Amino acid sequence: MTNIEDVILNQLTKTTKRFYAFIGALLVMVAWGAFAWSIQLTRGLAVTGMNIPVYWGVYISNFVFLIGISHAGIAISAAVRLLRLELYRPLTRMAELLTIISLMLAAMNIVFDLGRPDRVLNMVFFADLSSPLVWDFISVSTYFILSTAYLFLGMREDLSRLADRLPGRRWLYKALSAGWSGSEQQRFGQERVLRWMAIIILPVMVSVHTTVAWIFGLQIAKPIWHESGLGPYFVTGAIVSGISMVTVIAWILRRLLGWGKFFTLEIFRGLGNFLRAVLLIYAYFMIAEQVTIRYGGESASLEVLEFYSTGAYAPYFWSFVILGTVIPFLILCIPRTRSIGGIVLASILVTVFMWVKRVIIIIPALMHPVLPPGIGMSTGIYAPTWVEWSILGGSYALGALLYTIFMKFFPIIDLEIGK
Amino acid sequence: MxxxxxxxxxxxxxxxxxxxxxxxxxxxxxxxxxxxxxKVQAAEAPKQYGMVIDLRRCIGCHACSMACKLENNQPTGLVDGELETPNRRINWSIVLGREDGEQEKGKYPLLSKRFLPRTCMHCIDPPCTKVCPVDATYRRPEDGIVVVNYDRCIGCRYCMSACPYGARYFNWKKPDLGRPENPQVPVRPVGVVEKCTFCKHRIERGLEPACVETCLGRARIFGELSDPNSKVSKLIRERGAFRLLEDYDTKPSWYYLPW
The missing domain is CATH 1.20.890 (cAMP-dependent Protein Kinase, Chain A)
Structure with a gap:
């Protein structure tokens, strides 16, 4: 079965013109983003659309979204290991990589949002444990280190095999495989470490998005956030967007590399079924939120809820409800549309509109402070500027670039599959 | 096994x-x-400064805000560049109100207008200091004034979001005073959060805060809440003073005497 291994290795050795064009396009986007950031650095956050009282804008919304995306990767991988779901084995590495890169982008978004990015290390030197932001910092960095170690340990065997197969890059793979000999004892020890790591990673993963939710939910000044359900609500949303993003990337790999035999219809069906279930839980949380706030009628929360569900943000909210939950759910239910194309379409819709939903969670609450603004000040208005869009676009291009470069040097599918 | x-x-x-x-x-x-x-009960400060606003005496002239801007090196908004919008101005002291007429009371000719001046409330249990990830904002243990360390603040604006009173302001751009600065107060750099300091540089020299000194109607009374015989303590006891958003249990050291 070295045949399959060759297919995977082909991806590392054969480089097309199209690949260079793609890298070039990404580099241009990254450069544009860097240019926009330099403007923001020299002129201050005044070049963004943020103001009083909308202190946080798309950077923070995007941070929440990216942390959500990071959820599916390691979860899938850990579940595959712990529950022995061999069918989904081809997904593990690409999903782990997605976790790591989206965590990097999430951290970058926080830095974009800071007024003083030059002082970001104060978060380490003067960390104050009473701040939920510090809890989040601790939990995200734990998650990042664990995920990276998990990806690396799982890859050592492949690296040592690559050292044999690709003599040109032998030095690189030899060094990275860190003394992998493939002995029975080493294999056993490694498997045990990875199992324990998988067990530890799952609760850490839940803590990551819970602490993200707590950054918002522990503030008394924003009644609509100040709910005990915000943690689970965020975690569910994270799994929804993470799973759909993994589906989309699996589809891109299938199309680009012609890897239909790895990313099979069965895998997409499985992801689709899971997405359908979590989507339903998410919808349940949303309904619970609407009923609780509308029935109770507490004015500060109701004002925000009505603003986004029937007021100025209603188009975004209802496009999320219809295009981001109802239609994807139907696509994933009807047997005829549960083809790969259908499942991917549903996943793309969910991913895009989950981003919109993150904006709906963050910005309307900030637009409605509990005290009226001073005379002569308008209430919250917010529109991202071209600087914000450029920085966001540049950071996503950087993520895609890292992903592509990783794929050029390391097998994105476990070589074990070939056996 | x-x-x-x-x-x-x-x-x-x-x-x-x-x-x-x-x-x-x-x-x-x-x-x-x-x-x-x-949530822990805040430590009792040996001295706790506080402010009482007699709302019946406030005429909404904004002199307090102007005095505050001049004293504490805030841009006045008259020198704005292209990047300044009203929603990015820095107003440590401000008069709250709505423009929809809600602040009017009674009918002509027995008509009165109501104003609600506010600055930082210098809460005894401040929600803003708790969320600061780098401990750059804190309540001074000696006199209960909530201050910001401008050299440490990373500009994440978490404290602004956590403050129910909207008392905190961010330097969206490099401050441009367009006038000589007051040397006793540092000019804040771009990218940090700032707010009312109770004019700590004046208190330390035995003076009252600039807004109190300026107030035309003598609506502002400053003093020590920790001293039961001070004027502020007596007014609070005798006139049925209230505080803003008491439900949140932030225990502001700003009191209002009702209309």
Missing amino acids: EQRRSFLKMIGLSVLGTIIGRAIIGREMLWLMLSKLT
């Missing part, structure tokens, strides 16, 4: 870890870490 043994080993190790951890950092430290996670 092998698996069970390793599982038990794991449990044993974690129990041991907890014991060793407690031995090293001690019970007090452990309690301190736990107490950080919950």
Whole structure:
């Protein structure tokens, strides 16, 4: 079965013109983003659309979204290991990589949002444990280190095999495989470490998005956030967007590399079924939120809820409800549309509109402070500027670039599959 | 069997870890870490400054705000560049109100207008200091004034979001005063959060805050809340003073005497 291994290795050795064009396009986007950031650095956050009282804008919304995306990767991988779901084995590495890169982008978004990015290390030197932001910092960095170690340990065997197969890059793979000999004892020890790591990673993963939710939910000044359900609500949303993003990337790999035999219809069906279930839980949380706030009628929360569900943000909210939950759910239910194309379409819709939903969670609450603004000040208005869009676009291009470069040097599918 | 043994080993190790951890950092430290996670009663400050606003005397002239801007080196908004919008101005002291006429009371000719001046409330239990990730904003233990360390602030604006009163302001761009600065007050750099300091540089020299000194209607009374015989304490007791958003239990040291 070295045949399959060759297919995977082909991806590392054969480089097309199209690949260079793609890298070039990404580099241009990254450069544009860097240019926009330099403007923001020299002129201050005044070049963004943020103001009083909308202190946080798309950077923070995007941070929440990216942390959500990071959820599916390691979860899938850990579940595959712990529950022995061999069918989904081809997904593990690409999903782990997605976790790591989206965590990097999430951290970058926080830095974009800071007024003083030059002082970001104060978060380490003067960390104050009473701040939920510090809890989040601790939990995200734990998650990042664990995920990276998990990806690396799982890859050592492949690296040592690559050292044999690709003599040109032998030095690189030899060094990275860190003394992998493939002995029975080493294999056993490694498997045990990875199992324990998988067990530890799952609760850490839940803590990551819970602490993200707590950054918002522990503030008394924003009644609509100040709910005990915000943690689970965020975690569910994270799994929804993470799973759909993994589906989309699996589809891109299938199309680009012609890897239909790895990313099979069965895998997409499985992801689709899971997405359908979590989507339903998410919808349940949303309904619970609407009923609780509308029935109770507490004015500060109701004002925000009505603003986004029937007021100025209603188009975004209802496009999320219809295009981001109802239609994807139907696509994933009807047997005829549960083809790969259908499942991917549903996943793309969910991913895009989950981003919109993150904006709906963050910005309307900030637009409605509990005290009226001073005379002569308008209430919250917010529109991202071209600087914000450029920085966001540049950071996503950087993520895609890292992903592509990783794929050029390391097998994105476990070589074990070939056996 | 092998698996069970390793599982038990794991449990044993974690129990041991907890014991060793407690031995090293001690019970007090452990309690301190736990107490950080919950809402704790603020420590009694030996001195607690406070402000009383007599709302019947406020005429809404904004002189307090103007005096504050000049005293504390805030841009006045008259020198704005292209990047300044009204929603980015810095107003440590401001008069709250709505423009929809809600602030009017009574009918002509028995008509009165109501205003609600506000600055930082210098809460005894401030929600803003708790969320600061770098401990750059804190309540001074000696006199209960909530201050910002401009050299440490990373500009995440978490405190602004956490403050129910909207009392905190961010330097969206490099401040441009367009006038000589007051040397006693540092000019804040771009990218940090700032707010009312109760004019701590004036209090330390025995003066009253600039807004109190300027107030035309003498609506502002400044003093020590910790002293039961001070003028502020007496007014609070005798005139049925209230505080803003008392439901949130932030315990502001700003009191209002009702209309």
